[in-house]
Amino acid sequence: MKLDRRNFLIAASTATMATRIKAEVIKESIQKHGLADAFVGDYHVGAAVSTDTILSEDKPTLKLLEREFSSITAENCQKWEEVHPSEDSWNWSASDKFVDFGEQNNKHILGHALVWHSQIPSSVFQDKAGDTVSASVLRRRMENHIGTLVGRYKGRVHTWDVVNEAVSDDGYDDWRPSAWFQILGNRYMEEAFNLARQADPNAELLYNDYNMHYPQKREFLVGVFKDYLDRGVPLDGVGFQAHYMLDDPELEQIEKSIDAYSALGLPIHITELDVDVLPKAFEYMGAEISTNFEYSDKLNPYPTELPDILQEKLASRYEKLFGLFSKHQDRIKRVTLWGVSDADSWKNNWPVRGRTNYPLLFDRQLNPKLAYTRLMNLKR
Ligand code: 9MR
Numbered sequence: 001m002k003l004d005r006r007n008f009l010i011a012a013s014t015a016t017m018a019t020r021i022k023a024e025v026i027k028e029s030i031q032k033h034g035l036a037d038a039f040v041g042d043y044h045v046g047a048a049v050s051t052d053t054i055l056s057e058d059k060p061t062l063k064l065l066e067r068e069f070s071s072i073t074a075e076n077c078q079k080w081e082e083v084h085p086s087e088d089s090w091n092w093s094a095s096d097k098f099v100d101f102g103e104q105n106n107k108h109i110l111g112h113a114l115v116w117h118s119q120i121p122s123s124v125f126q127d128k129a130g131d132t133v134s135a136s137v138l139r140r141r142m143e144n145h146i147g148t149l150v151g152r153y154k155g156r157v158h159t160w161d162v163v164n165e166a167v168s169d170d171g172y173d174d175w176r177p178s179a180w181f182q183i184l185g186n187r188y189m190e191e192a193f194n195l196a197r198q199a200d201p202n203a204e205l206l207y208n209d210y211n212m213h214y215p216q217k218r219e220f221l222v223g224v225f226k227d228y229l230d231r232g233v234p235l236d237g238v239g240f241q242a243h244y245m246l247d248d249p250e251l252e253q254i255e256k257s258i259d260a261y262s263a264l265g266l267p268i269h270i271t272e273l274d275v276d277v278l279p280k281a282f283e284y285m286g287a288e289i290s291t292n293f294e295y296s297d298k299l300n301p302y303p304t305e306l307p308d309i310l311q312e313k314l315a316s317r318y319e320k321l322f323g324l325f326s327k328h329q330d331r332i333k334r335v336t337l338w339g340v341s342d343a344d345s346w347k348n349n350w351p352v353r354g355r356t357n358y359p360l361l362f363d364r365q366l367n368p369k370l371a372y373t374r375l376m377n378l379k380r
Pocket of ligand 1: 075076079113119164241272346
């Protein structure tokens with residue numbers, strides 16, 4: 001066909017119409033059936049919710065959460081320094097709203113994180129003179145914190161990340177030498193689980209950590225968990241944070257860890273999934289937030305948009321990850337993304353501040369990315 005002006009206009013408007021119809025079909029199917037609906041037979045699909053989303057009542061993000069996810073995690077608002085900034089003060093505003101939102105929308109609600117070495121006032125570990133507190137004082141403070149926080153949401157928060165990141169980054173085969181460990185010894189962890197169980201006997205209690213695919217970490221934690229289960233420490237499941245890169249870790253490594261932990265009879269929760277698409281700033285692959293690298297343009301190659309080829313790589317990575325999770329759906333209870341859209345991901349600032357990263361399933365305008373469509377297609 002000769003492409004004169006008239007034919008060109010007809011062809012162009014047909015093409016535009018086709019694109020529009022396609023976009024509308026996708027939009028409609030998204031609105032009726034979100035991601036969590038698509039995976040309903042396999043596991044919960046969740047997202048972390050920021051304090052800002054909750055406090056500013058960010059309608060578009062909340063609507064998207066309602067539609068797409070069946071589970072929500074408190075990204076920051078229940079961390080010690082936010083919810084319990086000093087010994088006698090509690091800040092419930094964001095945390096209460098978060099739980100209310102979850103209940104109103106019938107979500108599976110995740111509390112995060114009761115005992116962690118990070119995001120906790122240093123005064124928790126000190127007396128008024130600034131000296132390190134005794135074990136009994138710290139134990140009392142932990143008791144008060146867990147009892148008050150878990151107690152407040154008894155029967156409402158379904159699952160708690162009880163202890164977060166207790167393993168050392170040095171060799172991954174021993175306890176992290178945190179203030180918790182130094183003052184209470186390794187029993188601080190089981191005490192935290194016992195206290196959480198006392199505060200809400202029906203809540204599900206998890207251990208949560210990054211790099212759960214590392215063999216040394218796996219071996220160390222499998223030993224700890226076996227001992228807990230033998231002695232009746234109330235550990236109900238294992239959280240893999242899953243802060244991944246496009247090509248690291250390999251699926252095989254992740255699968256070995258799924259096998260190892262679930263062989264103990266413990267269900268697995270994928271708790272903080274995201275996929276970093278930017279150049280690696282350094283070899284360390286954890287999520288210890290005190291490490292940070294200096295910004296350079298070389299480390300921030302896509303400040304305005306992600307090239308198609310990487311969009312494709314990201315989609316394929318997500319497809320493979322969810323494929324693996326669904327293969328093990330009898331052992332995996334939940335897959336939670338660490339954030340809703342690329343705009344609110346911590347990955348824009350870690351391990352290098354001020355980069356533009358694209359780690360999640362929704363773009364900065366809250367539109368579904370190619371990775372989202374691929375995941376929906378897995379279930380069509
Ligand atoms: O995403 C969280 C970010 O907004 C906070 O600034 C940071 C420090 O509180 O924590 C981030 O979430 C972390 C989570 O609580 C535990 N695992 C690692 C996550 C990424 O650092």
